[in-house]
Amino acid sequence: MAGDFFFYTDQMTVGYDGKPLIRKIKIELNRGEILTLIGPNGAGKSTILKSITGQLCLIDGKACLDGQQMGKMSGKELSKRLAVLLTERMKTELMTCEDVVATGRYPYTGNLGILGWEDREKVESAMKLVHAWDLKDRDFTAISDGQRQRILLARAICQEPELIVLDEPTSFLDVKHKLEFLSILKNMVREKKLTVIMSLHELDLAQKISDQVICVKGEWIWKSGTPEEIFTQDSICRLYDITAGSYNAAFGCAELAAPQGEPQIFVIGGGGSGLMVYRKLQRQGIPFATGVLHKNDVDYQAAIHLASRVISEESFEPISQFAYEQALQQMSRCSQVICCLDTFGTMNERNRKLLEEARRMGKLREKL
Amino acid sequence: MNQSREEKPEKGEAARASLGEIKTKGRGRRYGAAFGILLLILLLLIVWNINSGSVDLSPEEIFQIIFGRGRDETSNSIVWQIRLPRILSAVILGGALSVSGFLLQTFFHNPIAGPFVLGISSGAKMVVALVMIFLLSRGLTANSWILVAAAFFGSMISMGFVLIISKKVDKMSVLVISGIMISYICSAVTDFVVTFANDSDIVNLHNWSMGSFSGASWSNVAVMAIIVLPVTLLVFLMSKPLGAYQLGETYAQNLGVNIHLFRIALILLSSILSASVTAFAGPVSFVGIAVPYLMKNALKTSKPILVVPACFLGGAVFCLFCDLLARTVFAPTELSIGSVTAVFGAPIVILIMIRRRKTL
Numbered sequence: 001m002a003g004d005f006f007f008y009t010d011q012m013t014v015g016y017d018g019k020p021l022i023r024k025i026k027i028e029l030n031r032g033e034i035l036t037l038i039g040p041n042g043a044g045k046s047t048i049l050k051s052i053t054g055q056l057c058l059i060d061g062k063a064c065l066d067g068q069q070m071g072k073m074s075g076k077e078l079s080k081r082l083a084v085l086l087t088e089r090m091k092t093e094l095m096t097c098e099d100v101v102a103t104g105r106y107p108y109t110g111n112l113g114i115l116g117w118e119d120r121e122k123v124e125s126a127m128k129l130v131h132a133w134d135l136k137d138r139d140f141t142a143i144s145d146g147q148r149q150r151i152l153l154a155r156a157i158c159q160e161p162e163l164i165v166l167d168e169p170t171s172f173l174d175v176k177h178k179l180e181f182l183s184i185l186k187n188m189v190r191e192k193k194l195t196v197i198m199s200l201h202e203l204d205l206a207q208k209i210s211d212q213v214i215c216v217k218g219e220w221i222w223k224s225g226t227p228e229e230i231f232t233q234d235s236i237c238r239l240y241d242i243t244a245g246s247y248n249a250a251f252g253c254a255e256l257a258a259p260q261g262e263p264q265i266f267v268i269g270g271g272g273s274g275l276m277v278y279r280k281l282q283r284q285g286i287p288f289a290t291g292v293l294h295k296n297d298v299d300y301q302a303a304i305h306l307a308s309r310v311i312s313e314e315s316f317e318p319i320s321q322f323a324y325e326q327a328l329q330q331m332s333r334c335s336q337v338i339c340c341l342d343t344f345g346t347m348n349e350r351n352r353k354l355l356e357e358a359r360r361m362g363k364l365r366e367k368l
Numbered sequence: 369m370n371q372s373r374e375e376k377p378e379k380g381e382a383a384r385a386s387l388g389e390i391k392t393k394g395r396g397r398r399y400g401a402a403f404g405i406l407l408l409i410l411l412l413l414i415v416w417n418i419n420s421g422s423v424d425l426s427p428e429e430i431f432q433i434i435f436g437r438g439r440d441e442t443s444n445s446i447v448w449q450i451r452l453p454r455i456l457s458a459v460i461l462g463g464a465l466s467v468s469g470f471l472l473q474t475f476f477h478n479p480i481a482g483p484f485v486l487g488i489s490s491g492a493k494m495v496v497a498l499v500m501i502f503l504l505s506r507g508l509t510a511n512s513w514i515l516v517a518a519a520f521f522g523s524m525i526s527m528g529f530v531l532i533i534s535k536k537v538d539k540m541s542v543l544v545i546s547g548i549m550i551s552y553i554c555s556a557v558t559d560f561v562v563t564f565a566n567d568s569d570i571v572n573l574h575n576w577s578m579g580s581f582s583g584a585s586w587s588n589v590a591v592m593a594i595i596v597l598p599v600t601l602l603v604f605l606m607s608k609p610l611g612a613y614q615l616g617e618t619y620a621q622n623l624g625v626n627i628h629l630f631r632i633a634l635i636l637l638s639s640i641l642s643a644s645v646t647a648f649a650g651p652v653s654f655v656g657i658a659v660p661y662l663m664k665n666a667l668k669t670s671k672p673i674l675v676v677p678a679c680f681l682g683g684a685v686f687c688l689f690c691d692l693l694a695r696t697v698f699a700p701t702e703l704s705i706g707s708v709t710a711v712f713g714a715p716i717v718i719l720i721m722i723r724r725r726k727t728l
Contacts, residue, residue, distance in 0.1 A: 055618055079624035091477055091616045093670040106612055106623040112673055113608030159623075 006031045007195055011061035014044070014051040020059050021047050025221055027063075029195050030211065031162070034186075036206045037199040038230075040215035040240050045199040046087070048216065049167050052197060053084050065163060079107040083156035087165040090140070090152065091109055097143065097151045098136035101127055104158030126154040130184050146177030153181065157188060166198035170205065178202065182209050202253040207231045215239045250301035256282065263289035263308045265365075266327075266334040268351055268358070273340035274299040277307045289334065291327040292319045292351055319350040327354055337363045399674060402666050410459070413688040417455045418447060418697050449586075455688065457584035457592060461645045462655060462687025463680035464596040466663075467603055468641035469656020470679045474610055474672075476635045477719050478540040482656030483523070483642035486543070487550030489653075491526025492646035494521035494554040494561075500576075501565045512591040513646070519643035526550050527639055575649040579650035579706035581691050588648055595644045599637055603676055606633070611670035618632060652687070653706045654713025659683045661720055686712070 007029040009308060015021035022044045029035055037045040050056045052063055054070060063070045065081060068097055074082075083104065092100060104126070114330040115123070128131045130150040140151065149169055156164050169185075170178040186209055189196055200206040206213060207227045214224040217239055223230060230236075236247040245256045259282060266282070267290040274290060275298070281288045291311030293300040303310045310329045313319045328351075330336055337358035344352040358364045418430050422600055423446055425433075469482040483489045499518040510518075526547075533546045558577060593642045595639045603610075612620040621627050645652060663678040664670050690708040697703065 053618075053622060055621060075621070075624035075626055077624075079622060084618070086618055086621045087618060088618055090619060091614065093479075093614065094668055095670065099669075099671070103612065103615060103619075103623070106608070109608070111605065111608065113611060114673070128369055358375065 005029055007063075007065050007197075009052075009061060009063045012051070012058055012063055012161065013060035014047050014056065015059050016056065018059060020071065021219075022216065022221065023219055024061070025214075026224075027197070027214065029197070030285055031195055032189055032193040033211040034189060034196040034198070034209055035212045035214065036210040037197070037214050037216050038201075038203060038206050038239070039222070041248065043216045043218070045216050046167055046174075048104050049165050049197065049199060053082060053165050054078065056135070059292075061246045072283040072310050076107060080160065081162045083161035083164050085149075085152050085164065087167045087171070092140045095140050096137050097132065097140050098127070099121060100140045100151055101136075101155045101158055104155040107159065117132050122160075123154075124157055126157040127151075129157060129188065130154045131180075145172045146174070146180070147183055149173060149177070150184070153184065153293070157192075161194070163195045163197065166227060168199050168201060171201055178205060185209070203231065203236065205253075207252050248301065248305050250298075255302075255305040258282065258308060259285045259287040259288040261308065263287050263330065263334055264336065266290070266331040266337045266343060266358075266363075267307075268337065268339040268354055269293060269299045269303070270297055270341060270348055270351065272298045273342075275302050277301050277338055277340055282306045291330065292323045294347070314346075318347050321350075324350040324353065331363070333357060335363065336365045337361075338365055388711045395668070399667060402663075402678065403681070405503060406678065406685060407408045407670065408629060409685050410688070411682060413685060413692065414455055414459075417458075417688060417692050419691065421451065422700060422706070446569065452579050453512070453584045453586050453589050454691070456589045457648060458581045458687045458691045459684040460596050460647050461652070462583070462659075462683040462685070463600065464641040465652055465655045466591075466659035466679040466681070466683030466686070467600055467647045468638045468645070470605065470660040470672075470675060471610075471634050471638035471641070472656065473660060474614055475631070476534060476540070476543060477614075478543060478615070479661060479724060480540065480544055480657055480717055481547075482650060482654065483638070483645075484551070484656060487518050487526045487554060488523045488529050488530070488545035488547075488639065488642055489646050489651045490551035490554035490558075491524075492522035492643050493651050494558045495519065495522030495525070496647055497558045497561050497577060501561055504565075512588055515647040516591065516644050517596060519647035520639060522554075523639040523643045523646070526554065527635060531635075553589075576650045578704035579652050580694070580702065581649050581705055583689070584648065592644055598678070599640055600680055603637055604673070606637075607671070607673035607676060610676075614670060614672075651706055651707065653710045654717060655683055655686055655709050657720070658709075658713040658716040659686050661716060721723070 005028040009025055009027045012025040013020045013023045014025065025048060027035060037048060038337065039045055051058055058071060070078065090100065102119070102123045104113055105115060105122065106113065109115060109119060124133065127136060128155050132147065132154055133151045135147055140148070143151070170181055173176065173181060182205055185263060187195065188194055210227050212224065213227055213230040215222040215230060215235070222239060223235060231249055231252060233247050233249045236242070236249070241356065243255060244334050248255045264286055265281060265288040267277055267288055269277070269290050270293055278290070287308045288306045289300070289309040289311070290303045293303060293310060294315050295312050296315035300310065300312060309330060311323055313323045331354065339355050339358065341351060355364070415427065415430070419425055419427065423443065425443055425447070429443060430447065433444055465483065472481040472483065472486065473479055475481070480504050495518045496515055499514065500510050529550050530543065530547055534543055537543070562577065609620070609625045612623045612625050613630060617627050642656070659673065659682045663675055663682045667674050667678055669675070687709070689703070690712065691705055694703040694705050694708045
């Protein structure tokens with residue numbers, strides 16, 4: 001039953017000025033779960049988030065938090081249960097970071113908003129949680145983007161919410177700060193049993209941090225499910241209409257398109273030794289073939305996206321005569337051969353023979 | 369080796385923490401000092417204002433007069449009937465003006481918003497002039513309440529235009545320019561009306577439309593106090609939502625502020641405050657921008673709970689000082705209060721714009 005979920009939406013339709021944009025959204029979240037919205041720009045991720053926070057009125061359906069309909073909660077009640085971290089820049093004047101974090105205590109302070117001892121302690125512990133206590137006397141406008149997001153997260157924590165809504169919290173951060181931010185968030189979710197709904201642009205991070213993923217595209221929710229269900233090559237390419245390049249599900253990253261044309265170079269790889277060479281050839285726009293790779297080899301996962309042709313063998317099987325002959329044929333059509341392997345084993349014994357053949361043909365080229 | 373390395377940041381942190389404590393303590397001290405100095409200057413200016421004028425009075429005499437032991441009838445009435453009401457109206461209206469400016473700045477998230485710059489004072493002035501002439505032409509005199517009501521109505525007209533423009537363009541320079549244009553239109557209408565008014569009315573009207581704290585009676589002061597003091601108190605009690613609103617509307621809403629009601633309250637309160645100033649003293653320029661800016665920077669905070677009372681005090685000090693100059697510099701000729709406040713206020717507005725250049 002839907003009522004068992006901590007946060008759920010039923011037939012929720014959202015949009016601007018009474019015009020529906022996305023219809024019949026269904027979200028079901030337990031305490032301590034992270035839901036991530038992904039999808040192309042302008043697909044309506046922010047619209048959904050704004051509707052959940054009450055900034056936009058729902059056009060139809062309902063959103064319930066802990067069994068209560070959010071639209072019917074008073075502003076004060078909701079403010080104790082829901083905190084936000086938005087893309088909209090917070091406007092501050094002469095406010096230190098500590099002041100900014102302290103604004104999170106607003107729902108708990110008296111009529112004049114004066115902080116008590118307990119409030120101060122909570123501000124301090126929230127700032128320490130995000131490793132930002134040393135920033136407390138700095139002016140909020142004078143800190144870096146990464147620090148700013150951490151301060152805003154501390155502010156949201158201070159509000160002691162049960163649900164946090166974040167709109168693209170990592171968009172302007174560099175990779176170190178992206179990771180730092182999301183690991184702090186993940187820890188908090190684990191410790192405080194928070195429920196998180198956020199939008200992310202970074203698919204690799206979304207895959208790693210989310211318990212549930214919703215793909216937003218067009219009028220309906222295009223797809224929803226666990227990261228394992230969503231982050232497949234087919235789904236992601238269709239969600240974003242990827243035509244140039246592809247999505248590498250094994251690596252969770254985007255790949256540029258493979259160079260087109262007849263393979264000019266044959267790469268003997270395996271066990272991860274070929275990765276760098278594949279990428280380099282791809283960068284230089286040289287079409288290449290590679291083999292013989294086992295299907296459980298990391299090189300295989302990259303090669304299927306980057307090489308014009310991949311000659312492969314079933315996992316855990318020694319390379320067969322058939323695969324070897326195919327590779328040999330392909331190699332003889334290429335003008336150069338690169339061998340990335342230094343040692344060979346039982347399973348890829350025939351790759352050693354390929355190398356010897358290449359040497360014999362005089363096509364072997366030093367490593368790139 | 370490793371151990372000593374690990375210890376170092378801890379020490380650094382401890383040092384930083386203690387530095388932070390000092391700073392927090394320093395903040396409290398700064399607030400205390402700022403308010404103390406403001407009160408002291410206010411007191412000094414009050415004494416100085418009573419003291420100066422065409423009739424010289426010694427501090428002893430003033431002391432005696434104030435505590436009801438003055439022997440000289442003329443000095444008595446100069447102090448009681450002319451100087452004190454004027455001082456009190458400068459204090460009350462100056463405070464009202466800068467609090468009104470602070471509210472508008474908060475509303476528009478714009479440090480150079482103020483009742484004068486946005487044309488709100490001029491709108492008030494226009495309607496007050498129309499009402500005055502209408503009443504005078506029928507041989508009636510306008511009472512304070514009617515003037516305040518007229519000024520409030522005029523403020524709301526200008527405010528309406530400013531709001532429409534601000535909905536279409538979200539840029540602070542555009543907002544200010546349109547405010548100035550609105551103010552020109554209103555002034556043109558006012559001048560037009562004044563030109564065609566009866567001669568006898570003009571003297572009265574002309575004085576007022578230039579802006580001055582002169583001619584305030586005790587009954588005027590009572591009306592001002594009845595309007596301005598409770599409204600200012602109300603604004604002070606709204607410090608908490610004001611603080612939340614400063615962060616931006618979406619954040620304020622998430623903190624439980626009813627944005628719709630709060631915006632209406634901000635508009636009404638700031639208009640009431642600036643309307644009472646216009647009704648009693650005519651247009652007074654730039655106080656609403658300069659004082660809040662000075663106060664925020666003196667206190668090094670924008671927290672309304674501190675800034676609102678500081679603005680009231682600061683506005684009182686600023687207007688008392690300017691009125692003192694207006695009365696005394698070219699005595700017996702009086703300057704209009706607006707031209708004195710402009711001399712001190714306008715450079716501050718320019719300073720604000722230069723400092724905020726990047727975000728304009």
